[in-house]
Amino acid sequence: MNRLILAVFIVVLAALPLMGSTPEFWITQLNYIGLASLVVLGLVLLTGVGGLTSFGQAAFVGLGAYSTAYLTTAMAWSPWLALLFGLVLTLLVAYLLGAITLRLSGHYLPLGTIAWSLSLYYLFGNLEMLGQYDGIAGIQAINFFGMSLSSGREIFYLIWVAVLLSLWATHNLLHSRPGRAIRALKSGSVMAESFGINMANYKVIIFVYAALLSCVSGWLYAHMQRAVSPSPFGLNYGIEYLFMAVVGGSSSVWGAVVGSSLILTLKDQIQNVLPAIIDTTANFELVVFGIFMVLVLQYARDGVWPMLASVWRTVTGQTTQRKLPPPPEAAELPRRARPEVGTLVLEVENARKEFGGLVAVNDISFKLKAGEIMGLIGPNGAGKSTTFNLITGVLPVTKGRVEFLGNRLDKLPSREIAKLGVGRTFQHVQLLPTMTVLENVAIGAHLRREVGVVSATLHTDRRSEAELLHEAAKQLQRVGLGDYLYEQAGNLALGQQRILEIARALAADPVLLLLDEPAAGLRYKEKQELAKVLDQLRQEGMSILLVEHDMDFVMNLTDHLVVMDFGTKIAEGLPSEVQTNPAVLEAYLGGIDDDLDIDGEDAAAPSPAAAGGTA
Numbered sequence: 001m002n003r004l005i006l007a008v009f010i011v012v013l014a015a016l017p018l019m020g021s022t023p024e025f026w027i028t029q030l031n032y033i034g035l036a037s038l039v040v041l042g043l044v045l046l047t048g049v050g051g052l053t054s055f056g057q058a059a060f061v062g063l064g065a066y067s068t069a070y071l072t073t074a075m076a077w078s079p080w081l082a083l084l085f086g087l088v089l090t091l092l093v094a095y096l097l098g099a100i101t102l103r104l105s106g107h108y109l110p111l112g113t114i115a116w117s118l119s120l121y122y123l124f125g126n127l128e129m130l131g132q133y134d135g136i137a138g139i140q141a142i143n144f145f146g147m148s149l150s151s152g153r154e155i156f157y158l159i160w161v162a163v164l165l166s167l168w169a170t171h172n173l174l175h176s177r178p179g180r181a182i183r184a185l186k187s188g189s190v191m192a193e194s195f196g197i198n199m200a201n202y203k204v205i206i207f208v209y210a211a212l213l214s215c216v217s218g219w220l221y222a223h224m225q226r227a228v229s230p231s232p233f234g235l236n237y238g239i240e241y242l243f244m245a246v247v248g249g250s251s252s253v254w255g256a257v258v259g260s261s262l263i264l265t266l267k268d269q270i271q272n273v274l275p276a277i278i279d280t281t282a283n284f285e286l287v288v289f290g291i292f293m294v295l296v297l298q299y300a301r302d303g304v305w306p307m308l309a310s311v312w313r314t315v316t317g318q319t320t321q322r323k324l325p326p327p328p329e330a331a332e333l334p335r336r337a338r339p340e341v342g343t344l345v346l347e348v349e350n351a352r353k354e355f356g357g358l359v360a361v362n363d364i365s366f367k368l369k370a371g372e373i374m375g376l377i378g379p380n381g382a383g384k385s386t387t388f389n390l391i392t393g394v395l396p397v398t399k400g401r402v403e404f405l406g407n408r409l410d411k412l413p414s415r416e417i418a419k420l421g422v423g424r425t426f427q428h429v430q431l432l433p434t435m436t437v438l439e440n441v442a443i444g445a446h447l448r449r450e451v452g453v454v455s456a457t458l459h460t461d462r463r464s465e466a467e468l469l470h471e472a473a474k475q476l477q478r479v480g481l482g483d484y485l486y487e488q489a490g491n492l493a494l495g496q497q498r499i500l501e502i503a504r505a506l507a508a509d510p511v512l513l514l515l516d517e518p519a520a521g522l523r524y525k526e527k528q529e530l531a532k533v534l535d536q537l538r539q540e541g542m543s544i545l546l547v548e549h550d551m552d553f554v555m556n557l558t559d560h561l562v563v564m565d566f567g568t569k570i571a572e573g574l575p576s577e578v579q580t581n582p583a584v585l586e587a588y589l590g591g592i593d594d595d596l597d598i599d600g601e602d603a604a605a606p607s608p609a610a611a612g613g614t615a
């Protein structure tokens, strides 16, 4: 949010309770909006950003509210101590529920959240110590440095300070190393795990984070109302919080405040206006509310906040960030030790992959040394990408061995393989399209700095963050995308997206780089530039394994070729040898292949005419 608007918002907010003319109803309404914003902010992170739908957040509000209600009335604890207890309890419960529920995928996850939300609701209503369905009354006001926050105008400040701090912390989190990992959750786990990110951990982290925000909301609610009963913590409130997140804009922190404000104001207005219009006191407001929700889901799926932000950008002319300077200079990230040129880096021995009855990779063997570029070629469906996936741990081998610098890769998950120094790109680009090019590449450097969630939320990670972004910018300059740092990755042409993937893999500081069709979609000049970058990496001692259909590109760049057909290795050797191998010619178009340069005339330099050829 623009800093000036934020300052005005805070000043107006702070002034409202001080002005005697502000109606009491406004204050109450703003208090409820603040309380809801805290819960919805958690949902923005969990559902909007992380893609994990939860209907159960109201139950965590209940956990915070009941903890403090019971401890401050029955045990005479201070509300602050009760808050601490509530947070610890919520952390434990959320961790447990998260560890169990977040294994579920698809519609099973929302159903799981409904199940435990109902369980907690009925627990609140049935426990005698919690007053069953009557709840607990007579809760004391919060005492803040000797000041009793007993009126709505007094607790208003505590609620909104909590909201603003949570917005700040969540914004910080989202723009940090762990935040980028969280933003990758929605796109599936293969890409992120290939850069060493433990996706299951991050799912639990955002689940707990969202639950803790709900707990704080519940604590404030209990001390504002001075009484609690189970009904505000039921499933219907869980659904309403989700509506608020969707209406506000579930991928933006300010969407939480906008969504809460809109839904709560609308509910109130419908309750006031509807009886006057249709001349009945029957409970029709929920029907109108439901219709409104369907319309929002139909016509403004991204929510109201992105619409407001877009209007603002148009009005102020801030439509692009392209002209922003690159991230400032920062210390270099540590680099891993590299093997001497010529050292054996990768050894694939009799690797086999069967999909049911289909043998996609049939006992393939080859070796790759440091400072060497090897091409893995073959017609469509030959098993090249599957071989890549066996090396990088995306698929388990059916049989055989894959060894990297003395480590068995075939026993490891892809994130452990990434830690050893294997970087990769994907046949079908796997980027986060709404993140900037710079942020996408910074994901590649995830393992090169340790920044935890607490440090990220408190923004004490400045130095590490600067180093990560500096590294990402450096790799983007190297591959020729230095002018696109702040462009959304999804706006790049497909060829550029492939290059971006190479920069991301380089940001991981790999010893072995696996490139799956890096030249696809590139123009002739761009291919030449890419060939230069790869050649330079080879000179620096990197090992590169390349799957590529562009034969000129492959023949001119690689030191060694392995040719596959129907999962089997049919030839191996120098590019010039492979080009004339009858088995290879037979595999490509039954022996007459224009793309395979039979005469070998172009073996020394790429020709403009043939550079776009594909097998």
Ligand SMILES: Nc1ncnc2c1ncn2[C@@H]1O[C@H](COP(=O)(O)OP(=O)(O)OP(=O)(O)O)[C@@H](O)[C@H]1O
Residues within 6 Å of the ligand: 355, 358, 360, 378, 379, 380, 381, 382, 383, 384, 385, 386, 387, 427
């Ligand atoms: N997950 C999977 N389940 C079942 N079959 C698969 C799977 N992945 C690949 N295959 C099959 O394995 C064979 C090899 O596929 P692969 O994608 O490795 O070939 P490729 O050489 O990379 O082809 P292309 O050049 O077209 O990308 C194909 O017949 C493909 O249909």
